[in-house]
């Protein structure tokens with residue numbers, strides 16, 4: 001039996017300006033699937049975890065998923081992994097679009113990048129070829145202009161680039177990596193753009209090749225896909241029509257929206273004005289799909305404000321709409337659209353950027369930050385002009401942006417007490433915009449997330465709200481939204497399942513199409529020829545989750561870090577559907593650790609590690 | 618009889634009655650009617666996943682409704 005999905009890995013040393021090809025053993029793929037799973041395995045094995053994230057020798061793993069590029073629904077993702085300069089722990093930032101499948105079509109599954117170039121460079125990949133090219137003329141350019149310039153240079157108008165903007169170049173700690181230029185999909189979280197910047201690597205550009213891996217059993221895969229796609233399309237119609245931001249009014253009604261830096265309970269009119277429907281009605285120009293995606297949640301919009309008014313851009317997704325909308329009490333959708341576009345051009349994570357601006361606005365409200373500290377800007381809630389100006393200052397590390405560009409945790413340290421009251425982060429990562437007081441299983445997902453306060457590692461609000469009915473995972477069908485019973489098992493089960501998605505290169509919105517582990521394991525079987533059932537798939541997810549935890553415990557993480565910020569833990573909202581609710585985190589953690597086979601301090605036990613085939617340190 | 622104010626969200630607007638405008642408006646119910654009866658009165662089949670929020674509180678399917686209650690009927694959509 002041949003494992004036909006394996007490509008080569010590039011080991012690139014930017015200091016020496018050299019690249020060599022290496023091969024990942026099939027056993028690593030079987031145990032860790034690919035993508036961020038294999039990256040975690042290789043990161044652990046390098047023994048380089050202790051290196052400072054911006055040390056030239058710190059490795060940056062760029063990995064496509066096991067199924068990326070193959071004709072499987074949404075198999076379009078790649079992950080940027082390593083140690084985050086924002087949090088100091090494991091980080092993976094995953095992105096779809098078209099660049100990952102283009103990379104794989106060149107015969108490469110990914111790359112490990114170490115070292116630091118003396119001068120700015122970009123990597124240029126074609127089928128079986130890699131070149132390091134001088135990028136001094138690109139340094140300082142925004143992400144869109146960077147891809148355009150490389151396209152002209154190599155004379156390939158279809159070339160795709162993963163690039164950093166000025167934010168990554170300046171090592172802004174909340175800088176992301178943006179792919180596909182103007183189409184702008186973002187590997188935003190964890191500051192991986194700063195890691196690229198620290199290596200003086202402006203972009204990884206790819207001209208499409210013809211080496212996309214072939215599935216082992218194309219007929220079986222075809223049958224499975226035909227069965228899945230109509231159901232996925234039918235169940236995700238709302239995402240297709242209005243994008244993820246279509247959910248803004250619904251989550252507002254459920255008390256899930258981070259209104260006014262997570263203090264407000266209701267914002268019905270504002271939610272309606274900043275919803276995906278409103279955005280599409282007044283600014284929408286089209287729809288966008290990532291490679292192989294039947295859902296098409298991407299939107300294209302007209303920018304009407306800010307320095308790039310008059311251009312077309314990628315539309316704001318839910319997280320961006322909630323962050324630059326409700327969280328800042330800004331009900332002007334055109335400001336949200338412009339802020340999103342600015343973040344993409346500068347190469348900033350929209351979620352962390354909106355969070356740190358919310359912090360600044362609350363500091364301003366309390367007199368801890370004055371207009372004279374912010375170039376005369378009145379940082380009132382909802383002030384669109386101030387929001388756009390702060391985005392630029394953060395991306396360029398200018399003025400007050402110098403402090404805010406370090407993220408919420410470090411900014412709070414700068415401003416001193418009582419700024420910590422307003423800080424919404426866990427392990428140094430700013431929160432995604434779903435409230436753990438509204439769906440309390442999310443308290444566990446955020447507290448134990450391997451990259452910090454990440455919603456995507458569990459997505460249990462989909463389960464609690466029955467967008468992904470829990471019985472499809474063999475769990476209880478109903479949960480008391482503000483209670484704690486049954487939630488540890490829900491969180492663990494969903495984390496194990498979601499951990500397989502970044503490894504396989506699949507989009508997590510598949511669960512909105514009710515895609516189950518049995519179905520995913522059938523796809524893996526058809527693609528690889530392996531035997532794999534749903535349980536084996538979930539065990540692989542559990543193995544991957546534990547390995548990342550092992551990396552983090554080696555960096556000092558334990559129960560003391562599995563926390564919520566005071567605002568979400570002890571400060572309930574007074575109104576709205578989640579009014580009065582606070583998550584029983586301590587109670588849930590006991591049960592969660594027991595189910596995980598971790599000690600009461602949150603450290604994986606030797607027995608559980610052995611069961612999972614992981615080293616016991 | 619009692620009258621409640623209903624707001625249907627997103628795709629559930631297709632169940633609006635003629636008395637409603639843009640998925641929003643009054644609905645008359647019998648005195649003993651619960652949230653479940655409200656779903657039946659709107660013709661929402663039991664297989665259609667939805668969450669009910671009554672007077673800004675998440676409600677079960679067997680809550681006895683009162684005259685003047687504000688009822689939001691939400692599909693299982695939760696952003697991204």
Ligand code: SF4
Nearest residue numbers: 290293295297507509
């Ligand atoms: S659902 Fe959206 S984010 Fe996911 S693959 Fe499709 S277009 Fe991309």
